[in-house]
Amino acid sequence: xxxxxxxxxxxxxxxxxxxxxxxxxxxxxxxxxxxxxxxxxxxxxxxxxxxxxxxxxxxxxxxxxxxxxxx
Amino acid sequence: xxxxxxxxxxxxxxxxxxxxxxxxxxxxxxxxxxxxxxxxxxxxxxxxxxxxxxxxxxxxxxxxxxxxxxxxxxxxxxxxxxxxxxxxxxxxxxxxxxxxxxxxxxxxxxxxxxxxxxxxxxxxxxxxxxxxxxxxxxxxxxxxxxxxxxxxxxxxxxxxxxxxxxxxxxxxxxxxxxxxxxxxxxxxxxxxxxxxxxxxxxxxxxxxxxxx
Numbered sequence: 655x656x657x658x659x660x661x662x663x664x665x666x667x668x669x670x671x672x673x674x675x676x677x678x679x680x681x682x683x684x685x686x687x688x689x690x691x692x693x694x695x696x697x698x699x700x701x702x703x704x705x706x707x708x709x710x711x712x713x714x715x716x717x718x719x720x721x722x723x724x725x
Numbered sequence: 726x727x728x729x730x731x732x733x734x735x736x737x738x739x740x741x742x743x744x745x746x747x748x749x750x751x752x753x754x755x756x757x758x759x760x761x762x763x764x765x766x767x768x769x770x771x772x773x774x775x776x777x778x779x780x781x782x783x784x785x786x787x788x789x790x791x792x793x794x795x796x797x798x799x800x801x802x803x804x805x806x807x808x809x810x811x812x813x814x815x816x817x818x819x820x821x822x823x824x825x826x827x828x829x830x831x832x833x834x835x836x837x838x839x840x841x842x843x844x845x846x847x848x849x850x851x852x853x854x855x856x857x858x859x860x861x862x863x864x865x866x867x868x869x870x871x872x873x874x875x876x877x878x879x880x881x882x883x884x885x886x887x888x889x890x891x892x893x894x895x896x897x898x899x900x901x902x903x904x905x906x907x908x909x910x911x912x913x914x915x916x917x918x919x920x921x922x923x924x925x926x927x928x929x930x931x932x933x934x935x936x937x
Contacts, residue, residue, distance in 0.1 A: 684795035688808030689852045693801060697855030697870035710872030715889040718878065719897040721904065 728784075728803040729847055730891040731878065732898055733777045736905075737885035740765055740775040744877035744886050748779070751848070751876040752865025755830040760845040761877050762825075777877070777886045780805065780826035780845035788818035788827055802869070803891075804847045809863045814839040847888070848875040 694700075695707035716722050740763050748754065748761045761779035786805045789797040796811035797818075816839060818827040829839035841863075850867030853860035860867055868876060878888035887894040905918060 683790070684792065686798035686808075687795045688798065688811045691798070691800065691806065691850075691852040692855050692870075694849065694855065694867070694869040697867070699856075699871055707872055711869075711874070711889065712893075714872070714874045714879070715893045715897075718874075718884055718887050718889065718894070719900065720884060721900055 728891045729782060729849075729889065730803075730894065731777075731779065731781060731847075731875075732887045732894045734885045734887070734898060734901065735774040735776050737883040738763070738775040738777060739883055739885070741882060743880050743882055744777045747876045747880035748845070751868070752846075753861075754865065755843065757830050757832050758828045758843045760826075760828075760843065777881075778824055778826075779877070780822075780847070781824055782845075782847060787821040787823070791817040791821040793817065798852070800849065802847075802849070804849050806846055806849060806851050806864075807842065807844070808852050809841045809843075812841045813837070814841060816842075818842060818844075845875075848873070 695704045696702055700707045700710075742763050745759060745761050745763060749759070752760065754760055761777060763775050763777050765773055765775045767773040782803060782805045784803065786797065786799070789799070789805060792807075793815060794811045794813055796808045797805060798808070799805055814829060814837060816827075816829065816836075819825070819829070819842070826844045827842045828844065829842060831838055831840045833839075846864050848866055848868035850856075850860040850870065851864035853863065855867050855870040866876075868874065873879065875888045878886045887897055
């Protein structure tokens with residue numbers, strides 16, 4: 655009886671480590687925790703006028719094409 | 726909404742490093758950090774190509790995914806910027822980035838000794854008041870808030886490096902490729918700017934058609 659109990663206990667303890675548990679940590683997408691940034695058109699130059707900022711940037715964008723510049 | 730990107734035309738890049746110098750000077754980038762670099766493939770071999778590389782402001786940025794302090798954020802224009810106040814200099818972003826964009830002023834040093842990460846901001850500063858002294862000292866010039874594009878692209882002498890709204894610069898590049906035609910095995914001036922004899926032939930054909 656004692657021997658059987660001893661064997662059962664040993665097997666329980668010994669095989670307890672053989673369980674299969676997922677070892678891959680679950681990934682959680684982080685969220686930005688820092689201070690918020692002001693948008694580019696909210697500076698001193700454009701004072702919140704997004705349309706003016708868009709136009710300025712569009713002109714700069716098109717200025718990169720020499721085919722536009724020489725037309 | 727604009728989605729800001731860089732595009733480097735390798736047929737045109739002449740490896741002058743003007744973009745690197747412009748970036749360094751405009752943003753007063755610290756020693757040991759190059760926000761932009763020119764990489765040359767097959768240097769010295771006929772057919773070599775150079776490409777100007779900096780932060781590509783990825784749509785699905787790996788640096789953002791790995792940052793343990795979540796100091797990265799994405800602006801409405803699609804720029805990947807970061808908050809230096811929250812950066813702990815762990816270097817995960819450096820290992821995650823395929824372009825080597827995030828760099829540290831103290832170089833390869835022990836954890837905690839590298840300093841705050843520094844990278845290209847698309848000349849859009851960071852989470853400080855636009856155009857403020859604090860913003861300039863931490864992140865460099867905020868040219869975007871001045872209605873300008875990054876200086877590296879605006880300074881590029883051959884206009885190899887284009888910056889701006891992805892759709893617009895793609896159109897510029899497409900138009901350029903249409904003008905210069907297929908490069909074939911050619912390499913150099915004619916590939917980058919088109920072949921003058923082709924233009925002459927085209928003009929002759931147009932004249933002939935006009936006379937008919």
